[in-house]
Amino acid sequence: MTAYLPPLVIDVRVREPGSRGFRIWLPLFLLWPPLLLLLMPVVVITLLVDLALLVSGARYHHYTLLVLNSLRLLAEVRGTHVDALSDGSLVKVDIY
Amino acid sequence: MSEDRTRILGMLAEGKITAEEAELLLDSIGTPAGETGTGPEPSPSAEWPSGPSGTGTPKFMYIKVTGKDTVDVKVPLGLLRAGLKLTSLIPPQAMDQISESMGEHGMSIDLNNLKPEDIEELIGSLREMEINVRSADGDHIRVFCA
DSSP: OGGGOOOOEEEEEEEOTTSOOEEEEEEGGGTHHHHHHHHHHHHHHHHHHHHHHHHTTOSOOOHHHHHHHHHHHHHTTTTOEEEEEETTEEEEEEEO | OOHHHHHHHHHHHTTSSOHHHHHHHHHHHOOOTTSOOOOSSOOGGGGSOSSOOOSSOOOEEEEEEESSSEEEEEEEHHHHHHHHHHHTTSOHHHHHHHHHHHHHTTOOOOGGGOOHHHHHHHHHHGGGOEEEEEOTTSOEEEEEEO
């Protein structure tokens, strides 16, 4: 199930010469509950479409899998790390 | 001494940054072996593997750029796996359009022929891949999976 867990937090750290820098935690987990509510009817619709396509004999009937695998793609973003140092400025981005 | 540390100390010597800023930057890029670190958050890139794993299934793709600027990127290979699996679920009409568009941009890859077992083989073989690019202006780009 964790394979479908979307990114929960983006941690951004910025340090510049002449300043103490700052750190922001972007709480992505706040986005997911409302989006989940939107997703549920989408999955129901795609299931109905797939069923109709299957009954009609269409070769392609994978819209539900397409939606679920898109979520999987989103979940796999977790663990990404970007670290950039330029002219003394440091930017770090971690996706958890 | 690493290139990053040399650059930071150089900036300190030139007066571009203060001693406090230099300390923060040194902390952020990690502590070299043999020294005791006092920084609160050593850079994850300091703990990254130095090259391809050679054995086992790689978990991450590492992209390291050194030179004028330093950039370290770690991307989960699960993202590549999920992306490639997603291509096998794209409706055929859309897939034809994508292949055509990719062909127009010089990437003649027929994604319709990509099978799940090919994806695993592709990712498995990435453990031996290493790309090294050295540009004329001194930038060094390394890409490998481990």
